[in-house]
Amino acid sequence: MAIQRNTIQRTLVLDAVKTLKNHPTPDMVSEYVRGRNPAVSRSTIYRNLNLLCEEGRLQRVHVPNSADHIDHNCEPHYHAVCNKCGSVFDVEINLDSELSDDSSDLCSYVSCKGLKIKGCVVLFTGICDNCSEESKI
Amino acid sequence: MAIQRNTIQRTLVLDAVKTLKNHPTPDMVSEYVRGRNPAVSRSTIYRNLNLLCEEGRLQRVHVPNSADHIDHNCEPHYHAVCNKCGSVFDVEINLDSELSDDSSDLCSYVSCKGLKIKGCVVLFTGICDNCSEESKI
DNA sequence: CTTATTGCAAAACATTTGCAGTAAG
């Protein structure tokens, strides 16, 4: 079912992701939304994030061993996750590389017996500045 | 804690993954193991898969919206998942491409503000032959 | 003997769902 009505809950959810800008998890969205309207339920957060992602107004970032993260930027681009704190960052492509923003380009480099490859998910990993600072102390 | 004892349960778990060869989920491992020894508990399956992966004797393949899959082949290589049935396949690199088996090579193509990139996870997606046959019928 | 390992049941975690009530159009 597509989006047909503009509820205050829906607006709050979309605004939260756009305001936070930090690839929040549904939980972080929930916390932010509840700060402005404590009555909004967790199910509504999840349902609206799902609908907004399906409509292409938000983008989902799957992170292993963690909740999903939500990106307000729907243009194709890569992400990186901190192995310590789980924060998600946007990644920049080096100008002189063969890699493009569109990860499905990688598909032309590979083949697979028994499966027709259509797309590709890439997630970079590392340690964020915050966490590497902490470990120095 | 590292592996120190060779229990029959541990042997059954390792044998299951090596025999099945199809990147089974813990559930599929459990079913196979229980076919040979119904007393083995699910916790033991999980605990042994975790230990064997930590030791580098098995490899874990994270699949979004699905249980993990376990690979008996620990050499670095890429995987693809069927969007319909969730089966996991090994991917072959085209000989004349810049892509190598080691996904961390991709890291040299990108940079990230606020995070030091160390590695990279790649998962190809598509439709397997079985599922595309089914949809033709 | 010692303690790593097991089985069980319960908990944890992220997310979805059934249903009756509410509100957007």
Add this chain to the structure above:
DNA sequence: CTTACTGCAAATGTTTTGCAATAAG
């Protein structure tokens, strides 16, 4: 009015954990 949407509570799927009992070395 109609029915998309919400809130709640309960269920789902996957994995982990506390604890007493077992067994590997």
